[in-house]
Amino acid sequence: MRVDLNADMGESYGPWKMGDDAALLRTVTSANIACGGHAGDADTMAATMALAHENGVGIGAHPGFMDLAGFGRNRMSVPRATLQNQIRYQVAAATGMARSVGAKVRHLKLHGAVANMASEDPELARDLYEAALSVDPDLIVIVLAATAQQQAVEALGCAWAGEIFADRAYNDDATLVDRSIDGAVIHDPDIAGARMVEMVKAGAIITQSGKRIPAAIDTICLHGDTPTAVEIARAVRTALESATITVETFG
Numbered sequence: 001m002r003v004d005l006n007a008d009m010g011e012s013y014g015p016w017k018m019g020d021d022a023a024l025l026r027t028v029t030s031a032n033i034a035c036g037g038h039a040g041d042a043d044t045m046a047a048t049m050a051l052a053h054e055n056g057v058g059i060g061a062h063p064g065f066m067d068l069a070g071f072g073r074n075r076m077s078v079p080r081a082t083l084q085n086q087i088r089y090q091v092a093a094a095t096g097m098a099r100s101v102g103a104k105v106r107h108l109k110l111h112g113a114v115a116n117m118a119s120e121d122p123e124l125a126r127d128l129y130e131a132a133l134s135v136d137p138d139l140i141v142i143v144l145a146a147t148a149q150q151q152a153v154e155a156l157g158c159a160w161a162g163e164i165f166a167d168r169a170y171n172d173d174a175t176l177v178d179r180s181i182d183g184a185v186i187h188d189p190d191i192a193g194a195r196m197v198e199m200v201k202a203g204a205i206i207t208q209s210g211k212r213i214p215a216a217i218d219t220i221c222l223h224g225d226t227p228t229a230v231e232i233a234r235a236v237r238t239a240l241e242s243a244t245i246t247v248e249t250f251g
Contacts, residue, residue, distance in 0.1 A: 038072025
């Protein structure tokens with residue numbers, strides 16, 4: 001049994017620092033790196049990609065709404081063609097920057113509110129994935145398992161990987177519990193580790209109510225901006241490996 005461990009990172013901006021990317025890159029096997037839309041800047045992107053490459057960590061583009069003030073977590077109404085071009089713009093920046101440091105972007109993962117909206121709307125998900133794939137058709141698309149995102153990639157026939165979250169609670173439709181609700185974000189590393197072992201072994205998302213939703217679990221995500229992100233990453237990896245589950249970059 002094998003699974004990838006990914007984290008969202010590269011989210012610092014100018015002198016403002018977010019998370020401990022260097023520590024995370026010693027534990028995770030894939031990195032979703034902000035492309036300047038919801039977070040990140042050119043220097044941060046270059047430095048994070050270079051460090052990921054040095055650590056043998058798979059690099060992914062992590063585009064979101066062009067919303068630095070809201071960290072990409074505000075639902076926005078953007079004309080579809082404009083939103084597609086914003087995704088293309090961010091993915092192109094990521095692929096170019098990776099090439100400049102001798103690396104390659106191998107996967108795509110939507111960020112924040114636009115990802116949540118795409119998990120509910122297969123047409124939106126398909127439009128955004130098509131936009132990203134028009135820049136690089138070889139990208140592996142990470143999707144929120146068992147949601148409209150998965151419906152979209154199955155319809156497109158592109159390469160994809162199913163994802164679950166170590167630090168987020170689930171609704172009964174496999175979408176994430178809204179961050180405004182108590183218990184939506186999991187901060188305790190031991191709880192995160194134990195629940196990931198349970199889900200991976202079950203091959204299912206276990207929701208806040210206890211419902212089990214069969215799911216393709218290729219990769220596990222944690223958020224780099226969570227205060228206990230590094231501890232969660234280490235606890236999840238330790239728990240998985242103790243349960244004889246191999247942690248490695250997904251194919």
